[in-house]
Amino acid sequence: MAVTATDTHRAIDAVWRIESARIIAGLARIVRDVGIAEELAQDALVAALQQWPESGIPDNPGAWLMAAAKHRAIDMFRRNKRLERKHEELGRELQAQQEMAVTDFDAALDDDIGDDLLRLVFVSCHPVLSTEARVALTLRLLGGLTTEEIARAFLVPEPTIAQRIVRAKRTLAQEHVPFEIPRGGELAARLSSVLEVVYLVFNEGYSATSGGDWMRPALCEDALRLGRILAELASHEPEVHGLVALMEIQASRSRARVSSSGEPILLLDQNRAHWDQLLIRRGFAALDRAEKLGGMRGAYALQAAIAACHARALTPEATDWARIVALYEALAQLAPSPVVELNRAVAVAMAFGPAAGLEVVDGLTAEPSLKGYHLLPSVRGDLLKKLGRFDEARGEFERAASLTRNARERDLLLDRARTCEDN
Amino acid sequence: MRFMMMVKTAESNGAPPKELMDAMAKLTEDANKTGTMITSGGLAPMSMSTRVRLSRGQITTTDGPFTEAKEVVGGYAVFDLKSKQEAIEGAQRFMELHKKHWPGWEGETEIRQILGPEDFPPKA
Numbered sequence: 001m002a003v004t005a006t007d008t009h010r011a012i013d014a015v016w017r018i019e020s021a022r023i024i025a026g027l028a029r030i031v032r033d034v035g036i037a038e039e040l041a042q043d044a045l046v047a048a049l050q051q052w053p054e055s056g057i058p059d060n061p062g063a064w065l066m067a068a069a070k071h072r073a074i075d076m077f078r079r080n081k082r083l084e085r086k087h088e089e090l091g092r093e094l095q096a097q098q099e100m101a102v103t104d105f106d107a108a109l110d111d112d113i114g115d116d117l118l119r120l121v122f123v124s125c126h127p128v129l130s131t132e133a134r135v136a137l138t139l140r141l142l143g144g145l146t147t148e149e150i151a152r153a154f155l156v157p158e159p160t161i162a163q164r165i166v167r168a169k170r171t172l173a174q175e176h177v178p179f180e181i182p183r184g185g186e187l188a189a190r191l192s193s194v195l196e197v198v199y200l201v202f203n204e205g206y207s208a209t210s211g212g213d214w215m216r217p218a219l220c221e222d223a224l225r226l227g228r229i230l231a232e233l234a235s236h237e238p239e240v241h242g243l244v245a246l247m248e249i250q251a252s253r254s255r256a257r258v259s260s261s262g263e264p265i266l267l268l269d270q271n272r273a274h275w276d277q278l279l280i281r282r283g284f285a286a287l288d289r290a291e292k293l294g295g296m297r298g299a300y301a302l303q304a305a306i307a308a309c310h311a312r313a314l315t316p317e318a319t320d321w322a323r324i325v326a327l328y329e330a331l332a333q334l335a336p337s338p339v340v341e342l343n344r345a346v347a348v349a350m351a352f353g354p355a356a357g358l359e360v361v362d363g364l365t366a367e368p369s370l371k372g373y374h375l376l377p378s379v380r381g382d383l384l385k386k387l388g389r390f391d392e393a394r395g396e397f398e399r400a401a402s403l404t405r406n407a408r409e410r411d412l413l414l415d416r417a418r419t420c421e422d423n
Numbered sequence: 424m425r426f427m428m429m430v431k432t433a434e435s436n437g438a439p440p441k442e443l444m445d446a447m448a449k450l451t452e453d454a455n456k457t458g459t460m461i462t463s464g465g466l467a468p469m470s471m472s473t474r475v476r477l478s479r480g481q482i483t484t485t486d487g488p489f490t491e492a493k494e495v496v497g498g499y500a501v502f503d504l505k506s507k508q509e510a511i512e513g514a515q516r517f518m519e520l521h522k523k524h525w526p527g528w529e530g531e532t533e534i535r536q537i538l539g540p541e542d543f544p545p546k547a
Contacts, residue, residue: 010506010508011508011511011512013506013508014505014506014508014509014511014512015512017505017506017509018457018509018512018513059519061512114456217539218505221424221503221505224458224503225457225458225459225503226458227458228455228457228458229456229457229458231458232455232456232458233456254539255539278461278462278501279461282461
């Protein structure tokens with residue numbers, strides 16, 4: 001079969017997705033600017049798109065792209081040097097730095113790329129950037145996603161994402177954010193910023209906050225991939241493994257949580273045979289790593305441990321709810337939040353009966369931050385229904401339905417409201 | 424998208440040279456670092472395999488080896504990838520290693536997509 005230009009373009013897409021993060025990371029170390037590094041890598045990609053359909057795909061396409069980007073970087077340094085001769089005010093120090101950079105180029109690119117990737121992660125998730133900018137930049141630079149793919153995933157117009165990325169790169173340059181791995185006291189805060197971005201991407205895929213689909217699996221896969229990369233790059237950080245464990249176990253249920261007609265299926269109603277045992281095993285292994293590193297007090301590891309309780313139970317009845325209650329209590333102590341409290345209420349209801357759960361929920365109804373949160377009336381409705389208070393339950397389900405922005409979830413909630421009428 | 428890759432070759436090839444084993448170990452390590460490889464494994468020889476077959480209403484059990492099989496699956500790996508092209512790219516790299524470290528070796532890697540929920544779109 002003849003290799004068509006379309007085939008070649010598809011192959012280039014694949015190579016780009018596999019190699020781009022490493023190329024950008026290696027270049028960023030040299031040019032000390034993530035934006036410029038990405039432009040150089042993009043230029044190399046354009047060259048590949050022009051040349052490969054003619055010349056065929058090289059044996060080692062990643063090395064080809066890296067070499068092409070490297071040539072462009074050297075050209076850029078030379079141009080800048082000429083510029084410097086013309087404008088001496090740019091200073092000798094900078095010139096010396098750049099000359100050294102050119103000499104060090106090969107050595108630097110051959111060095112262990114792992115540290116460069118980790119630097120790239122930390123820069124992309126730098127707190128000078130808004131959360132939205134961090135997400136877009138991370139998916140773009142680390143995930144190898146195109147602007148269009150990111151826009152589609154978050155259901156926003158492509159120019160919005162493009163703008164966000166351009167502005168993020170500009171901010172990083174203006175703020176002189178160093179291309180380095182944070183140390184000491186700064187590390188913990190910066191790491192949590194990275195993990196937050198990854199988990200946000202995962203959650204947007206796992207329970208889409210808006211739109212017609214209950215899940216967008218591609219985003220979950222992107223987040224998992226990022227998380228797994230991170231687990232290798234920062235393997236001594238327990239919370240990284242905690243997050244990976246949480247995502248692997250949550251993702252193991254993807255197949256079971258949507259019906260064939262696209263409706264959400266809640267945890268206790270899922271067919272556990274459809275849970276992906278491969279991902280569950282990976283999740284347990286990651287949790288084990290977190291534990292061995294002494295990380296069982298981390299927020300992600302605790303949530304993963306809760307998810308693991310469900311994964312371990314072969315039937316809903318076999319769930320160790322008392323342990324889940326204890327884990328939520330630990331989580332509430334670490335990071336008190338009304339959402340955690342709401343989850344604890346559900347576990348309490350399962351462990352000690354709906355009345356006990358309702359007591360916890362009723363303590364939350366005045367909570368201002370939960371005012372527009374659809375899961376509060378949804379949980380309350382559930383407990384009221386179990387207690388036989390059907391009229392009140394129906395009202396709560398209807399209220400929950402009016403609060404969710406996800407169409408599939410709204411249908412489910414209205415359905416449950418209707419079942420209360422039958423009683 | 425999830426893919427299973429199966430490597431098929433004649434069993435008479437014997438054990439792979441150490442250089443290839445090392446190169447494959449490195450490739451596996453890299454695949455782990457990029458978060459794409461979910462699991463992998465090697466299969467015991469066909470002499471240890473057994474087939475349970477249903478034919479014309481009869482279930483029969485036959486022990487290996489099976490003479491008709493020229494090339495048999497010797498190992499597999501499961502990947503989470505964005506596209507089939509990415510799987511092809513990975514399989515090519517895997518075969519390049521064989522080309523480089525095991526002169527004369529012949530065989531193939533078959534790429535099969537493992538279907539997920541996204542492959543069964545909700546009925547409208």
